[in-house]
Amino acid sequence: MKKLIASCAILLGTIALYAQPKLSKDNIEEVLDAMTLEEKATLLVGGGWGSMSAGSMTASSAVLVPGAAGTTRGIDRLGIPPTVLADGPAGLRITPVRGGDQNTYYCTGFPVGTVMASMWNTELVQELTSAMGNEVLEYGVDVILAPGMNLHRNPLCGRNFEYYSEDPFLTGKTAAAFINGIQSNGVGVSVKHFAVNNQEVNRMENDSRVSQRALRELYLKGFEIAVKEAKPWTVMSSYNKLNGEYTQQSYGLLTTILRDEWGFDGIVMTDWGTKQGTVKAVKAGNDLMEPGADVEIERIIAGVQAGEITQEELDRNVRNMLEYIVTTPRFNGYRYSDKPDLKAHAELVRRSTPEGMVLLENNGVLPLKDVKTVALYGTGSYDFIAGGTGSGNVNKPYVRNVAEGLAVNGLEVNADIARWYEQYIALEKTRLGNSGSGSGILLGDPVISEMEVGRSFIERMEPRTDIAVFTLSRNAGEGGDRYARNGDWYLTGQERELMQDLADVYHAAGKKFIVVLNIGGVIETESWKHIPDAILLAWTPGQEGGYAVADVLCGKANPSGKLPMTFPVNYFDIPSSTNFPYNNNNAQGNNRGRQSQRRNVDFTEYAEGIDVGYRYFQSEGITVSYPFGYGKSYTTFEYSKPVVKAGTDGFTATITVRNTGSVAGKEAVQIYVAAPAGGLEKPAYELKGFAKTRELAPGESQTLTVAVDAYTLASFNEAASAWETASGTYKVMFGASAADIRATAECKIKKAQSWESHNVLAPAQPIN
16 A cells, blocks of 8 residues: 555656646746746846856856856746846957866957947947847857946946937937847847936945936936837846935836836846845836845745735736746757857957047048158057946957057057057056056956156157157046046146147147047047147047057048037036036945935935036037037038928928038938927927938938937926927927037927826925
């Protein structure tokens, strides 16, 4: 009898084992029903913090791809595999060299977000990120933690290089192209940091206090465009609070707006950290806690058992996770190669990057002619900065510098100057490394300060060279904001003296002087831009940056980038500057758990409302150094035949652009719209569309057509909790920049329209 009972028990166990469902795209509900409470809680929590080694900010305890930022947890019993998440707005970030492995796993260093936005070319952005997504796929990663798309509220935000623009429309359209490129490979993105994460100082705890109108029109609008047009797989909630509530615990943000209003159907994950409010995060619609900790699993289980998390809420999040998992390459058994075509991707980056470089000044010196030898100054000429620091950095196989680029373009860089700089840079890197100021997970490689160069040395080198080029460098990144001081926002005295000496010596000899700006964000330019004969804003444009700079200088490529933000005359011309930690030496770091209330550290009031960037400068008539949308070319363009036709949903605008110069080039046309008077107070005009020509030969024309729907024209009425597009006559402007309107037309919207929204995320008190 005992043997019979034992046999039956074994049989029943075997039947139960074989009866367990294995996850497929067709049986998600069956698997959900089969999961235990512990398994459900486990699926909502990432694989955990691991080793901080090998150049990774975090490494999962289950190392599937070394150097990846994290994983989701697998459940073998139900055929649920772990999936891999890795950093990378400017390219995939994984460990390039692995112990006991002769292979290398470098990733292409693509242009940073600001460069992509400067292209004003969504097709090119998508082409670039299609290549980036291929590296995500072939290195065995399921989701890249990008794009970063927080608004450039203030130019000193440390991570602006990762982000796109001061304008939400340009931000949203660029991000949508980025997402579509990545996801065309069958891998996913995580748009971040949702939302209003516009400073790094105390980013874990800072409370962003912003009006509902500014929130909707500026800080959420780019995310809205990206979600609706590109359907990202995942969204990453930010660390900070929004009007008193952590974003990752905000039902109004993560469910009411993101899912109910915008129709998002992917998963929401937290940024990398463990906050106390796990239960609130689950209820808010935050599906995945990253990087994950066992205590979070325990909190979820306890929350369900105590009735704080309903079964419906738990299952909703688990279902979202299962639906995500079945789309991933890892679930679908993709056999990744670990060998993407890095050579082809590098060639694409070099060819594309000049479209994101902005020619700020050109007094007839560029492209270079009758130049054979170059006096190349500046540490950045030899130690070029490809991208910012922190999680936005990429482990690249190399970085091409300006000296290398000039050489491959057939120019001779003066060897004595080059040797002096190379020795100085090597010594400084050794010194900084020995002093503990060298590379780190967030800091990246040490930033070398400018070398002191005497005027007498410049005078000795001048007769041996045809032209002088000076590369001015700045860098920033995750974990800290920039400063409104010399050596960051302003030039140092040494930099200014070197620039003036180079100009004086070379101009006295009848020769020219050029400045290349190898910077991640806006700096002060008004006080010195008259000194050089040309200024090329190269940004931090990826691993091929030095080659691309030289291609532009030598005329192999015609720069067609335009500014995605304003360069003001003075820092305090920017309305947000009085509410930003621009010089707060004691504010850096996370300050986790502190209860004090320091302005711009523990809370930041967005008192400027919608007066951000060109919206403010153009409305108030304030002079700027370089306006939003500005950028010169080696050729000239004529705008003609502006036509605007109203339709049942907005209007269609067309403009003909003709190349009136002597070389081929591209032109980005910006569509600004001024709303009729009455109703909500609005900026003078706002960007509502843009298009870029193909490369036009001299004399060639192209007609561009841009559709602008009624919802894009709407403003947010806080009193009615609704988007509203007024009836009346709209002025449509075709601009080469926000300050250079080349043609205008009018359009009459006969019927006012409105779109109701939920009354959520209101500040507790008026914003001062």
